Amino acid sequence: MRQQRRWLTALAVGALAVMGAAAPAAAVGPDRLPITVANQSGRAEQVYVHVLGTNLATGRLGWVDAGGTFRQWPAGSNPPSPAPDSAIAGPSNGGAVTVQVPRGFSGRIYFSFGQRLPFSLTPDGLVQPAPWAGGDPTRDILFDWSELTYNDDGLWLNSSQVDMFAVPHSVSVTGASGQTRTTGRLVANGRQQIIDALRADPAWARSVVTRADGTVLRVLAPGKAASAGLLSATYLDGYIASAWNAYTSRTLTVQPFGDRPEVRYTGRTSGTTMRFTDTSGREVAAFQRPSSSDVWGCDGALHAPNDQVVGPIARTLCAALFRGTLGTSTTEPVLDAAQFYRSTPPNVYGRVVHEAMVDKRAYAFAFDDVGAFESLVHDRDPRSARVDLTPFTGGTTTDPGTPTTPTGQALVSRWNGKCLDVPGGTFTAGSRVQMWECNGTAAQRWRAVGGALRVGPDQCLDAAWGGTTNGTPVQIATCSGNAAQQWLLTAAGDLRNPQSNRCLDIADWNGADGARLHLWDCAGTANQRWTRA
Template identity: 35%
Template sequence: MSSVSRRTLFRGAAAAAVAVPAAGLVAQQASAGRLFNGQAAAGLSLKIVNNSGAYDNGSVHIYIVGNDGKNQCHVTPDGELKPVQMSDNGSDGYTDYAIPLTGNETTLSLPEMSGRIYVACGEKLKFKAVEADGGAALAYPAAWVESDPNYPIVHDCAEFTYKGGAMYCNTTMVDMFSVPLAIGLKGAKDQTTGTLKQGARAKIFESVRSVEAFSKLVIDDKRVIAPGHGIGAGLFADDYFAPYIDEVWAAYQSKDLKVTTNAGTFTGRVSGDKLSFTGPGEVSFGKPSTKDVLFCDGALAAPNDGTTGPVAAILGAAFNRTTLAATPDQPTTDPAAFYKGDITHHYAKAMHAATEDGKAYGFAFDDVAGFASYIEDSAATELKLTLTPFE
């Protein structure tokens, strides 16, 4: 699974509208899995561990939803992969795909698919089957929207693609942060990521709340909404990054910006509203908006083409980390240089400061230079998702 396709997953999820089945549609783009036609298949061992200290096992509900390459689907408690159907909606208008915990450590079977593992605390999530393209799709929670039925519920998710014995997975804060989650992956090696430092959940809430421009993104003790979604909810200024974007544009009118990708080094200059590069290919970018920077989309969209896409990814990361104006050779790889100045991505800064390994998925291109809470294994034998302490 290429880095650009991973970014497509995260960017698509972040930009999805309320009623759009975001993860399912994005999972189709990842082209993962095969159609199981409702037949159970030998899957990967998935362990769910409740070390939250805040919710007992009976109050935690797990959902495994996504796409098998053709259909949007969900996983049953016994590991069966089933397509979403309109008839799955109950009398209340919502599906009940919840998988209960059987103890502090619950072992499940994860079939080949691409999607999300949702964790809901206190009450069940309200997933709704909706008609789409002559079939059924799934409307996912959009907890940054106050009118969404899942807004009152404490929940979060991890993302994954499992195919051909290979697992690609991450914890994500691209949309929001609520439940502290860690992932562990066993296979060719033993890896973990996403683990928060002791007391870090409260520290994240405190850090984001302390920055005036970001303070409205903190929703009680339920969640912190990513600033891109905050724009749509009227909680974050749509011109927040404008002074920094202007600074970048001014800096590279008179000097070169060099961006090195697997294809080689691209050399760019600003002329008017365009940042244009020569090198292995000719690529150019319009002047981005704050929304473009936060979603790594629009003027910074990254097609999976091997030229424009990788350059856009590096630019997106440098804008969000606010290293672009001061550093003419990108990508920047020293985390000590990230998130400097008053105008920076204080949300992503708080997420990275909170994790034991310094890695987090605070924005869609956070995997540039390897700073995302992402792990993979081509011969996976076990995936573990742990609810770590809230305190």
């Protein structure tokens, strides 16, 4: 889960790995980063903000006060003693409050409605809110949180639905260039859409938690719902067994690194154990068949150590089981989101949380970043950030950067006059782009928005898996604002991806319809030259 142990690793290290970024040589961004919490929720209650986490320089736990100073928690006791009041008065409906977060901090921004969150301390540190547990003091409070890490490598900020979905909110970061990246926006009435879908399924209905006054406080993620007795503890067991056994007769290939497709492991099941070998045939990992709890938490039999072999395989297996692609796939991870959440029984929570997001990105489980489907924004040189508490009812139906009509321009090869095209005009994440005779359809209409090239309702031109090497395939993926989706059309006509410093290239000088595109060293050759039309 994305708890304290993951604040330091997943947000700081994992985000770099996903985007293939190299750490800058020196600190950038202000010493204290302004993060604005804005309230468009439509609710009248007083909002309180708590910024809690870890000082990365000392490893100490504490909170950030209204002035941006990190304050270490005092010693706790058994039974737990009340923690100092860490609340910052938040914005009223229609207002905004800015908090300052010092560089070298990793943690959470909590926001609660109606009352401060009560925290307590043990000798081991802070007791985190656990409203799914009986008797927890936050049980009847409407609250939620975002997660962040701010260090010398920049800012990582994400919304989280790993434990629950409660308060609709989006996260944004603005860099030194003035570009703003945003994720986490819900479609119109998205919160109610999630609630209604789960209530309609008898197996999931009790995961919707309602206060005595009728307020829906939260929808519990499946692991938390199961631990509270609100979802069958064995809900996924039948599917897991079937998926696991599928590889007794065929091989599963795992390619855990998007920027290193040559790294692959092959797995076969014997009994209840799936064993993986590397390309030399040496066994490198073995996993016992997991339980439903192991899949919901990406732990237990699927524990992912912070290494370069077992951990990446475990992450990929957990993502495949959570999304329901394991058993029918031969290669993981599957990158076509249209294939997700089709297993029997279905993972309704994972499906409806993603469906309710404008950009279809969410953190519905700990490793939703496998394949870059997570609701994360990052900037190496941030200047400000935002958390927007968005409407509980109503809301936006489209990303503001996405026109509702097929506008945009064609990207035409100066070499052969063909156009950059989405095959079949099917805007499915993971579809590899091609060259095709120019026809003026929506599949060839590219919109330059914030450094990205958008096509269709919500897709962007993307270097697959954040790859930066020669030969990295170029595809479309749900727009996220990450560096793999940034492109610069130079005056010379090169379409350059700044993250890799490589150019969009027609592979193998193929002049036919259907020719594929990839990244390659910028050489100024005709198959790398483009114009808008």
